[in-house]
Every structure is written in C-alpha cells, then in structure tokens.
Amino acid sequence: MNQQFQFTVAERFLQYVKIDTQSDGESKSYPSTEKQKNLGRLLVDELKAMGIEDAELDEFGVVYATVPANTDKPNVPVICFCSHMDTSPDCNGENVKPIVHQNYQGQDLVLPDDPSVVLKMAEHPDLKNQLGNDIITASGTTLLGADNKAGVAEIMDAAYQLMQNPNIRHGKIRLLFTPDEEIGRGVDKVDLEKLGAEAAYTIDGESAGHLENETFSADGAKLIIHGVSSHPGFAKGNMQSAIKIAGKIIAELPFELSPEGTEGKEGFVHPVAVSGHAEEAVINFIIRDFEDAKLVEHAQVIRDIATRVIQDFPGASFQLEVKAQYRNMKGVLDQHPHIVEYGLEAIKRAGMTPHLESIRGGTDGSRLSLIGLPCPNIFAGEHAFHGKQEWVSVQDMQKAVLTILNLCQIWEEKA
Template sequence: MNLSALTYTVTERFLRYVTIDTQSDPESPTSPSTEKQKDLGRVLVAELLEIGLADAHMDEHGYVYATVPANTDKDVPVICFCSHMDTAPDCSGKGVKPIVHQNYTGADIVLPDDETQVIRLADHPDLKNQLGNDIITASGNTLLGADNKAGVAEIMDACLQLMKNPQIKHGIIKILFTPDEEIGRGVDKVNLGKVGAYAAYTMDGESAGNLENETFSADGAKLTINGVSAHPGFAKGKMESAIKIAGEIIAALPFELSPEGTEGMEGFIHPVGIQGHVETATIEFILRDFDEEKLHAHAETLKRVTDEVLENYPASSYSLKIAEQYRNMKVVLDQHPEITEYGLEAIRRAGMEAKLCSIRGGTDGSRLSFMGLPCPNIFAGEHAFHSKQEWVSVQDMQKAVDTILHLCAIWEEKA
C-alpha cells in the first residue's frame, strides 16, 4: 500500500488543538475533572462529522465516540484507536504558543518566552534521529501538549485519510477520545458497549517505531501515623511527633527502591504527598513494578520500614491501606498475540524499525485491557512530556498516521 501521495493534515490539526487548554485536575470530583476538556471534545466532534463520521458525539462525561464505516465485504474484527484529550497538571497548559522549528540541525533550541528553557541534543537523545526534520515546541512558559494531542491529531488525520482513500480496505474502525487520563481516571466512565471493539490501540507513546505491550502494575498506599501531642514547652518524654515519624520513614526507605534510583524493569516505592500535624500525619505513596509479586513485596517493605521506625515511638501507632490502581497489560495481551504482532507489522510497513518496549508508567490501555478490550500503546512521537521542553516532530506524527492506516489494512488482509 503506497501512502506517498497523502496530503497530511496532522500538523495543522495539532497546532490548533494544543492552543485549547485541557488540563485535568486531580482535586476535582467531577467527570470530566475540568469542563474545559469538553472545549476540545466539541471541536473534535464537529471535525469528525465534517470528515463524514456520522455518529460522532460527545457524552456528558466528555468522552468522544465515532465510527469509520467498513469498506470491505470481509468479516473484519472491529478495532479502536484511542487517545486522551487532557494535559498533565504538572505544568501549565494555558496559553500554549506552538513554534515549528524547521529543518532541525542539531543546534540548541532556545525557547523565546523563557530563554532558560533550552532543548539540547545532549539532554534529548532522540533528537539525533530528527536531523532535517521539523520540531514543534511550546514557547517556554507552558508544556506543549503533545502528550497526547499528538495522538489525537494523528487519529483525526487517519480518519480523514480512510474516508478519502477507499483503496485502503478496512473493517469498522472505532474512535475514542478520553478525558482525565493524566489523573488516572481516563476510562472511569467509558462506555465499552459503544466502542464494541475486539482490540484497541492507544496512540500515546514516545519514539517513532515503538510499540509498548507492557506497563507497570500499580498500587497506591496511604500510611497514617498516630503520634502523641503535647505542649511543646512541656513535651520532654511525652511528645511523639507524627510529622517527624513520617520524615524518618521516608528517609529510611531504600534508595534502590526509589524512582531516582531505578530504571528499566526495576520497580519503586514513591512518596507523592504528605500532610499532617504533631498528632496525626498521612503519607501517600505510589508502588510500581512490572512483576506483581514484587509489587506486593514493595508493600511489605514499606510496612517493615514503618515497623522499624515505630519501635522508637512506643506510644504511637499507624495504619497502612493499599489500593489497587492498574495492572500490567501484558498479562492480557499475551493471550491475543496477533494484536501486538499486527501493530509491529504496521510500523515496519510504515518504513520504520519496530521496537517492542515496556512503559515505566501506565496508559488508558492498561485498564482497558483488563476491562475486556486488549490495548497496546503505539508511538505518537511525544517527548519530554509534562514539561516546558516538550517537543514532537512533524515527520514522526506523519509516520504515526501511516502506521494507523497500515494497521487498519492489515486487520482487513488477515480477516
């Protein structure tokens, strides 16, 4: 299948989408967590309808659904492409001013609105694969939003190409855009009955050519320390400060089980929040590992360290609550190997070396897989996400569009 004659719209779409503030809010109880995510959802629905996807709509929770109708008589399994619309709370997504740096030469990219923000080849190794390409960044005051508006734009362009090019044979293709992925709620309210697919692919990965079929397994932990309060002027032999106990516990955790001390397939214990007073303090942790047995061992390590610290505070006590967050999607995907194999073949047909990778994190696909919709993650080209130095290349986004189109064709061929 020759895609050389395609007129891509992915860059134009991406440059428009990133200017819409869709930052999610972990403190909000609503769904979506911020109404402004629907601003992008409404734009996408209007464009999908214009493309010809007649059932495109957004529900009350901000999920966008649409269908590309089949153009083959074959009985092809329904597949879905999914990306999230929200940007991370870690860095402002308001007033994004995207800049296209044409014909990248390897020189430092200084962001004009904050010249201390410099994107250097030495700090971003994948830039070595971008010489001659066109790099898109923000201006220095915000993140860019390539995570995951690159994926959104790629899917939207692919929808257009499928509708304009009937020579690309495919079955029914479902489209799903989700809110609140960045705060762990991306599929909380999804209607899988509307999706009705056998397999899905999130477009939310990093380097061109990567396909990820494995994520961390994840738990959250809440440690509550009950200390002993006393007037500080008369506290000798009485006070056992929960704040200080919390600090000792955090300091006693093994460095080799910290995010900053791990890489590759190594898991970690990570304190992400602490609050309290002398009498009571609470620490929130995230626990991560690819191996579920090791994940449970991390919880035991946290308990052991807490017990050891509390030995020096006989009047104090604690409670530890562990809550499951998501599990390694490889467990599910290994039961459906063709889903991953077809994804890798699509990447190769798009002219890249296909690389199977693991994610030191999670995606909507992690939870979708365990909800009955097996879902690996394909590259979208995003880099340095959640930061002011976030970037993506025009050419990588176009390769992602090609990958989607080849993948649709492969499912039809194999049917």
C-alpha cells in the same frame, strides 16, 4: 501505502495543546476537571465536519465515534484507536504556547519564556534522529501536552484521511478519546459494549517505530500518619508532629527503589504528594513493577519503614491504604499475538524498523486489556513528557498517522 497525503496532524496538534485539559487526582468528580470536555467538544465538532455523524461526548467526558466500513468483506473485525485528552498535573499546563522549530540541525533549543529551559541533544538522545525535522516544544513555562495530544491529533488526522480516501479499504473503525488517564481513571467509565471493538491500539508511546506490549503493573498507596498536636509554646514532651514523622519516613526510602535509581524491568516506590499538619499528615505513593507479586513487596517496604520510624514516637500511629490502579497487559496480549503482529507490520509498511518494547509506565491499554479489550500501545512521538522540555516532531506524528492507516488496511486484508 504509496499514496501521498496532505497531513493535518500538526495543525490539529498546535490547536489542541492550547486547550488546558489537566486532570486532578484529588477531585472526586468524573471527569476530574470539567475543562477536559472543552477539547472533547472540539473533537466532536471536527469529526462531524469530516462526515462522522455519530461522534459524541458523553456525560463522563468520553468521546466515541465511528469511521464506517467501506469494504465488501462481511467479517472484518471492528478495531479501535484510543488516546487520552488530559495532560499531567505534574507540571503547569495552562496557557501553553507551542513553538515550531523548523529544520532542526542539532542545535540547543532555548525556550524563550524561560531561557534556563534548554533542550540539548546530549540529554535527549532521540533528537539525533530528528535532523532536518520540525520540532515542536512549549515556550519554557509549561508542559507541551504531546502526552497525549499528539496521539489525539494523529487519530483525528487518520480519521480525516480515511474519510477523504475511500480507496483505503477498511472495516468499521471505532475512535475513543478518554479523560483522566494521567490519574489512572482513563477507562473507568468507558462502555465496552457500546464501543463494540475486538481489538484496540492506544497511540501513546514515545519513539517512532516503537510498539509496547508490556507495561508496569501499578498500585497507589496512601500513608496516613496520626501525630500528637499541642500549642507550640507548650509543646515540649507533648507534640509529636505528623509532618516531621512523614519527613523521616520519606528520608528512609531506599534509593535503589526510587524512580531515579531504577531502570529497565526494575520497579519502584515513589512519593508523589505530601500534605498535612502536626496532628495528621498524608503521603501519597505510586508503586510500580512488571510483576504483580512485587507490588506487595514494595508496599511492605513502606509499611516496614513507617513501623520503624513510628517507634520513636509512642503517641503516634499510622495506617497504609493500598489500591490497585492497573496491571501489566502482556499476559492478555500474549493470548492474541496477531494484534501485536499487525501493529509491527503497520510500522514496517510506514517505512520504519519496528521495535517491540516494554514501557516503564501505563496506558489506557493496560486497563482495557485487563477488562476484555486487548490493546497494545503504539508510538505517538512524544518525548520528555510531564515536564517543560516535552517535545515532538511533526514528521514522527505523520509516521504515526501512516501507521494507523496501515493498521486499518491490514485488518481488512487479513479478514
């Protein structure tokens, strides 16, 4: 694609990250937080201003929209681009103040609201590829929200470019923005029949040029520990604190099965939250691996440790509840190789060397693939997500927009 575009992705991104959209895994509502709809309403307004008349925010906080086809070919498959609007509950996401560091030259980036938060090239190797680019960070006290508002902004800019440039021939393009991806519920309420797409791409990956066709499989586990409570003044020989039992169980978790002790295709067991009191304590875990069978093995590690620890507390007991979250999408995508091949070609046409990768995480595409909509994951340019050092470059976001536009053209060409 040789034409020049007046990109709007950076301006959109800087606006979107200021809207607090953190999801809440403890909430029973859908979406888990109503504030996610604030971004959804803005997106609908912007889409309608582009001329996309069917843009809507449904009761569950899901945004649907259609870029109408402009091709004469009758059988171009409908494809979808998807990103999630929520940000992680793992780090403060309120009052985000984005900062654009223009013409980055390799220096340390000290974030002004907390000067102890510093981005260093030695700790963020992809910064080596950003010399001369414009880096966006938060101010040091919050996450940035590039995961996944970079993807949202990229899809929105691509939709804008398609509406402004009818010379880009394409079939019907569906847009999907979801809530609650960060807590594993991103597509729980997505209506695939209403969406009506044959293939989809999440825009939720890291380094420019990367496409992911394989993710972790994931379970969540809740370990409920029942202790014995008594008045602390008369506790000798009576109290068996569920909190202390929980601490012993966590201390027994093997380092080689932890996120900080694994890499590549190695899975892990990770305690993400602890709550309780003397009588009852709860440890919430996430369990991850690329092989489904190993999820069962990892859950058994938790069960075995709890059984061993609890033997020292004869009045105490426990129960372990395991719930499936999402599964590796590779098995589905291997049945539709052209979807991945088109993605790699789109990246190449945008001037990058494509890299096919596995991701130590999950996306809405994991769930979508398993429920009938094959969906690999394309880079959004987001880095160091879920923390105060999160960053993205303007130029990488622009490359993602080009990749989306190329995909629209490729699907039309191949029809």
